[in-house]
Amino acid sequence: MSSECWTSIGNLEDIPVAGARVVLSPGCRIAVFRTEDNQIFALEDRCPHRKGPISQGIVHGKKVTCPLHNLVINLTDGEASEDGCVPVCTISARIGESGEVLLNIEDIRARVETSAG
Amino acid sequence: MKELIVVGNGMAPSRALEKLNEKDPDAYNVTIFNAEPRVSYNRVMLSPVLSGEEDFEKTIIHGDDWYFKHNFILYRGCPVTEIDRESKTVKAVNGIAEPYDKLLIATGSSPIKLSVPGIDKKGVLSYRDLDDVKAMLAAAETRRQAVVIGGGLLGLEAAAGLRNRGMEVTVVHRNPTLMDRQLDETAGHLLQLAIESLGIRVLTGRHTKAITGDEHVEGVLFRDGSSIQADIVVMAVGIRPSVWLAENAGLHIERGIVVDKHMRTSDPDILAIGECAEFQGATYGLLAPLYEMANVAAATLLGDEEQQFENRVTAAQLKVTGIDLYSAGDFAEGDNREEIVLRDPNQGVYRRLVIEDDRLVGTVLYGDTSSMGWYYQMIKDNTDISGIRDYMIFGPGFAEGAAQDPTAAVASLPDDAEICGCNGITKGAIRQAIDGNSLTTLEGVRSCTKASSSCGSCTGLVEQLLLLRLGDSYQPAEVKPVCGCTDLGHSDVRRLINARSIKTIPDLMQELEWKSSGGCAKCRPALNYYLLATWPGEYVDDNQSRFINERVHANIQKDGTYSVVPRMWGGVTSSSELRAIADVVDKFDIPAVKVTGGQRIDMLGVKKEDLPAVWADLNSVGLVSGHAYGKAIRTVKTCVGKEWCRFGTQNSTRLGIRLEKFLWGSWTPAKVKMAVSGCPRNCAEATCKDVGVVCVESGYDVHFAGAAGMDVKETELLGHVDNEDDAIEMVAAVVQLYREQGHYLERIYKWARRVGVDSIRDAVVDDAANRKALCERFVHSQKYYQIDPWEERVKGHAQHEFAPLRELSSLELT
Ligand code: SRM
Ligand SMILES: Cc1cc2nc3c(=O)[nH]c(=O)nc-3n(C[C@H](O)[C@H](O)[C@H](O)COP(=O)(O)OP(=O)(O)OC[C@H]3O[C@@H](n4cnc5c(N)ncnc54)[C@H](O)[C@@H]3O)c2cc1C
Ligand code: SF4
Ligand code: FES
Numbered sequence: 001m002s003s004e005c006w007t008s009i010g011n012l013e014d015i016p017v018a019g020a021r022v023v024l025s026p027g028c029r030i031a032v033f034r035t036e037d038n039q040i041f042a043l044e045d046r047c048p049h050r051k052g053p054i055s056q057g058i059v060h061g062k063k064v065t066c067p068l069h070n071l072v073i074n075l076t077d078g079e080a081s082e083d084g085c086v087p088v089c090t091i092s093a094r095i096g097e098s099g100e101v102l103l104n105i106e107d108i109r110a111r112v113e114t115s116a117g
Numbered sequence: 118m119k120e121l122i123v124v125g126n127g128m129a130p131s132r133a134l135e136k137l138n139e140k141d142p143d144a145y146n147v148t149i150f151n152a153e154p155r156v157s158y159n160r161v162m163l164s165p166v167l168s169g170e171e172d173f174e175k176t177i178i179h180g181d182d183w184y185f186k187h188n189f190i191l192y193r194g195c196p197v198t199e200i201d202r203e204s205k206t207v208k209a210v211n212g213i214a215e216p217y218d219k220l221l222i223a224t225g226s227s228p229i230k231l232s233v234p235g236i237d238k239k240g241v242l243s244y245r246d247l248d249d250v251k252a253m254l255a256a257a258e259t260r261r262q263a264v265v266i267g268g269g270l271l272g273l274e275a276a277a278g279l280r281n282r283g284m285e286v287t288v289v290h291r292n293p294t295l296m297d298r299q300l301d302e303t304a305g306h307l308l309q310l311a312i313e314s315l316g317i318r319v320l321t322g323r324h325t326k327a328i329t330g331d332e333h334v335e336g337v338l339f340r341d342g343s344s345i346q347a348d349i350v351v352m353a354v355g356i357r358p359s360v361w362l363a364e365n366a367g368l369h370i371e372r373g374i375v376v377d378k379h380m381r382t383s384d385p386d387i388l389a390i391g392e393c394a395e396f397q398g399a400t401y402g403l404l405a406p407l408y409e410m411a412n413v414a415a416a417t418l419l420g421d422e423e424q425q426f427e428n429r430v431t432a433a434q435l436k437v438t439g440i441d442l443y444s445a446g447d448f449a450e451g452d453n454r455e456e457i458v459l460r461d462p463n464q465g466v467y468r469r470l471v472i473e474d475d476r477l478v479g480t481v482l483y484g485d486t487s488s489m490g491w492y493y494q495m496i497k498d499n500t501d502i503s504g505i506r507d508y509m510i511f512g513p514g515f516a517e518g519a520a521q522d523p524t525a526a527v528a529s530l531p532d533d534a535e536i537c538g539c540n541g542i543t544k545g546a547i548r549q550a551i552d553g554n555s556l557t558t559l560e561g562v563r564s565c566t567k568a569s570s571s572c573g574s575c576t577g578l579v580e581q582l583l584l585l586r587l588g589d590s591y592q593p594a595e596v597k598p599v600c601g602c603t604d605l606g607h608s609d610v611r612r613l614i615n616a617r618s619i620k621t622i623p624d625l626m627q628e629l630e631w632k633s634s635g636g637c638a639k640c641r642p643a644l645n646y647y648l649l650a651t652w653p654g655e656y657v658d659d660n661q662s663r664f665i666n667e668r669v670h671a672n673i674q675k676d677g678t679y680s681v682v683p684r685m686w687g688g689v690t691s692s693s694e695l696r697a698i699a700d701v702v703d704k705f706d707i708p709a710v711k712v713t714g715g716q717r718i719d720m721l722g723v724k725k726e727d728l729p730a731v732w733a734d735l736n737s738v739g740l741v742s743g744h745a746y747g748k749a750i751r752t753v754k755t756c757v758g759k760e761w762c763r764f765g766t767q768n769s770t771r772l773g774i775r776l777e778k779f780l781w782g783s784w785t786p787a788k789v790k791m792a793v794s795g796c797p798r799n800c801a802e803a804t805c806k807d808v809g810v811v812c813v814e815s816g817y818d819v820h821f822a823g824a825a826g827m828d829v830k831e832t833e834l835l836g837h838v839d840n841e842d843d844a845i846e847m848v849a850a851v852v853q854l855y856r857e858q859g860h861y862l863e864r865i866y867k868w869a870r871r872v873g874v875d876s877i878r879d880a881v882v883d884d885a886a887n888r889k890a891l892c893e894r895f896v897h898s899q900k901y902y903q904i905d906p907w908e909e910r911v912k913g914h915a916q917h918e919f920a921p922l923r924e925l926s927s928l929e930l931t
Contacts, residue, residue: 007925007929009922009923009925010922010923013291013324013340014917014922015917015922016660016661016917017292017293017661018635018661018662019661021917021921021922022921022922023921023922023923023924023925024921024923024924024925025924025925025930026925026926026927026930032922035635036293036301036302036634036635037297037298037301037302037449037450038292038297039449050675051677052677053673053677056665056669056673056677057638057665058638058641058642058661058662058663058664058665059661060633060635060636060637060638060641061450061633061634061635061637062450062451063637065637065638067664067665067666067673068673068675070638072638074452076451076452077452098232099291105929105930108925108930109930109931112930
């Protein structure tokens with residue numbers, strides 16, 4: 001993948017361990033999670049149940065519990081614990097060599113385009 | 118004969134040359150260039166050399182005679198500077214040039230240097246080769262303080278070695294737990310304790326900002342502003358494949374030099390092996406796969422296409438004497454992965470197995486690594502483990518033999534066998550107690566003999582004894598576990614926190630054998646509360662274990678905005694408070710303002726980013742958080758009372774305000790709402806509150822355990838007192854007892870139902886000394902928790918909660 005595809009949004013340490021921060025982008029809010037073992041996941045900040053901001057939930061293992069009605073969402077693939085829920089849209093994220101957090105621009109663009117359509 | 122040139126003389130090419138020799142010694146004329154000025158040695162043994170447990174001489178793999186005997190030419194201290202693929206020659210320093218038919222690149226890796234100021238000062242070392250070890254040994258002779266940056270395998274081995282050589286050593290790690298790539302938080306914590314017990318200081322969560330000193334290093338400065346002194350600094354923050362030589366030659370590079378399954382690079386006459394090579398996206402930093410690469414390369418060089426390299430399971434072991442730690446395979450959590458965790462705090466053992474589709478894919482063993490071979494084999498062979506899954510965590514002995522019948526095991530114990538170690542209770546004593554007092558429950562045994570009433574680790578044995586005496590008529594009381602992460606109920610968890618002096622969530626999960634590695638949204642807030650209520654002032658609150666409302670001190674609304682409810686002590690306000698509220702509503706365009714059922718004002722729909730500024734304005738007239746979001750003291754409603762009301766018997770408003778000012782800020786198992794009414798007409802609805810006071814001519818009736826939410830229940834009378842001070846003491850005492858006994862999310866009326874109203878009266882009313890003691894413990898805890906969380910945040914605490922990390926512009930997306 002070419003390097004232009006990724007954009008830096010800050011450093012790993014800006015995100016609390018077992019926590020999340022929000023990145024605003026035209027057309028969508030992105031929740032960027034850091035797990036206890038320092039992995040990074042980015043998902044659209046919108047619970048499939050009633051649009052709750054999942055960035056505000058409690059992060060445990062590789063899951064987050066939505067703060068509004070406790071739906072549990074997998075950070076890895078956006079799947080929800082309850083059947084019949086549309087998965088949350090995921091955005092590829094990785095940690096760069098000097099600890100900066102990188103999001104995949106293509107994924108964000110794709111998200112913005114689908115939500116516009 | 119064809120010419121083979123080898124660049125690098127590490128462990129991988131040494132193995133390749135051995136193989137080549139075995140199979141066809143006459144195939145090539147071999148010339149080796151090595152940047153290090155020495156023969157091939159066992160790099161893995163550098164740690165024992167550093168610590169003094171091994172001599173360097175013993176680590177030499179091939180001495181001079183070996184090269185001589187096989188007619189290999191070895192250029193030592195002679196790095197290759199260029200590969201010319203056109204003329205098929207390599208050029209090295211000093212103008213040496215040699216032609217090749219086949220070239221084998223094995224340049225290994227180089228240690229990563231942090232890009233911080235001062236990194237080039239004297240005394241900043243890395244840990245890669247014998248020269249590094251020599252430099253460290255020289256430093257240990259004359260200097261005192263060593264700082265090792267990086268808490269992974271290498272860093273810890275370096276630290277242990279330097280400690281053994283008598284230096285004062287500090288390990289600095291960027292993440293919260295050591296070896297976080299291999300271990301989860303709890304196991305990392307165990308490791309930290311073990312490292313600390315070697316006399317090594319460990320600092321986690323520290324990011325290095327600069328190396329300080331003039332010419333020579335004098336200290337390390339961290340981003341949080343703290344610093345430590347250092348005479349030497351060892352960098353062990355990771356390695357990077359050395360690829361520049363291959364890159365300049367135009368070979369295909371990603372992270373490493375890309376090779377195919379025959380170890381050929383993008384130029385078929387050039388092969389690469391070892392840490393510098395990348396196969397199917399993976400590079401390796403451990404010997405086993407590198408040796409496999411070497412075998413394949415030797416075969417390829419001899420035209421044998423049969424042998425192929427496959428991605429391999431890797432295993433790593435920490436080589437620090439006295440610490441047993443092993444990890445193999447892939448132990449990251451994943452989607453379709455499950456884990457089995459065994460924790461035995463008494464033995465200091467931790468084991469984690471990661472399973473995917475009935476196959477073992479990874480393991481971490483700490484404390485007892487004797488079963489590592491067994492697990493490794495299963496990972497490697499992709500063995501179907503469904504048949505032994507339930508007990509494989511106990512190791513091969515257990516899994517292969519028949520599982521023991523635990524009741525039979527207890528039956529076979531002699532009468533003088535000690536069952537409860539804490540209280541010294543024997544099997545005979547428990548048996549007699551069961552028979553003599555017709556005991557049928559665990560509780561009965563506990564109160565009669567004290568067995569299992571302290572640390573609880575013998576509970577299983579006591580239950581087996583009950584089962585043995587009573588047969589099927591023994592029905593163990595059903596304990597509702599806190600959540601799916603444990604079999605323990607809330608009471609047991611609280612008891613064990615006390616009995617074993619557990620002080621952090623990771624310790625608790627380790628000690629109490631939590632089944633998941635990071636808990637869940639149900640247990641984490643409960644554990645956080647239990648620890649902070651048990652160890653006020655000592656326990657460091659874990660914000661990430663709190664529900665969003667308590668984390669940001671405002672109530673989340675359905676649209677993701679927040680509500681703000683300042684305290685109005687006893688429901689009384691003033692024109693300046695009201696004016697400040699009105700101004701805030703205008704200034705921040707707050708869409709709704711409502712009078713709550715708790716006699717105060719709720720501003721709804723505040724944007725998260727505005728919260729600190731809203732609070733700052735409210736703080737400026739003295740308004741503080743109303744904790745309307747917390748499992749905490751909420752409101753104290755009052756009526757106007759004797760000051761105005763024609764029926765009033767006491768100053769209920771003043772008592773309400775005093776109570777709220779005394780109690781606010783304290784965290785409780787669930788919310789606590791109170792009220793004080795001036796007479797039995799009870800306009801403040803005190804008799805349906807968690808705690809309510811009804812004033813009467815003769816003094817104050819203190820009530821508790823009412824409810825008016827999902828259940829509606831009238832309060833119980835706790836006791837009668839004559840004056841305000843005594844009323845406050847009694848209320849504080851009952852709240853404290855609830856704080857100490859309540860289960861998380863259990864309102865006061867449910868707690869009272871569980872433990873019995875009488876037992877509460879006994880403790881709070883009848884036993885005056887106990888009441889005082891409870892009240893004192895409450896006051897002690899308030900020293901730490903009666904702080905306005907809004908003010909803290911206005912002053913800058915936890916700012917990251919309120920601002921987005923970044924805003925992307927539309928330009929960036931196009
Ligand atoms: C604002 C308020 C309603 C109002 O407009 O008056 C209110 C609003 C909420 N109540 Fe309440 N309750 C309010 C008074 C009450 C009362 C009456 C009282 O306190 O005198 C009760 C009955 C008494 C009681 O607590 O049992 C009450 C019983 C509940 C319950 C049921 C609790 C129960 O154990 O049965 C919940 C749900 C819960 O806590 O789990 C709840 C939960 C809530 C939550 C926090 C729902 C939530 O989790 O988001 C609402 C938050 C709104 C917000 O953001 O401000 N609210 N709620 C009242 C705030 C009082 C205050 O100043 O702090
Ligand atoms: C302290 C320590 C402890 C370790 N413990 C373990 C362990 O317990 N278990 C385990 O499996 N692994 C361990 N490892 C890792 C293991 O030692 C390495 O993975 C392995 O030695 C790598 O072998 P290699 O041949 O790829 O590279 P290296 O052994 O690094 O050899 C590369 C050689 O190439 C030379 N070189 C580089 N560039 C040039 C050039 N341009 N011209 C000429 N020569 C050049 C270098 O000087 C070096 O000598 C440890 C490593 C260290 C440092
Ligand atoms: S009664 Fe129900 S809807 Fe009304 S504030 Fe309380 S929780 Fe919300
Ligand atoms: S909006 Fe997330 S659970 Fe309801």
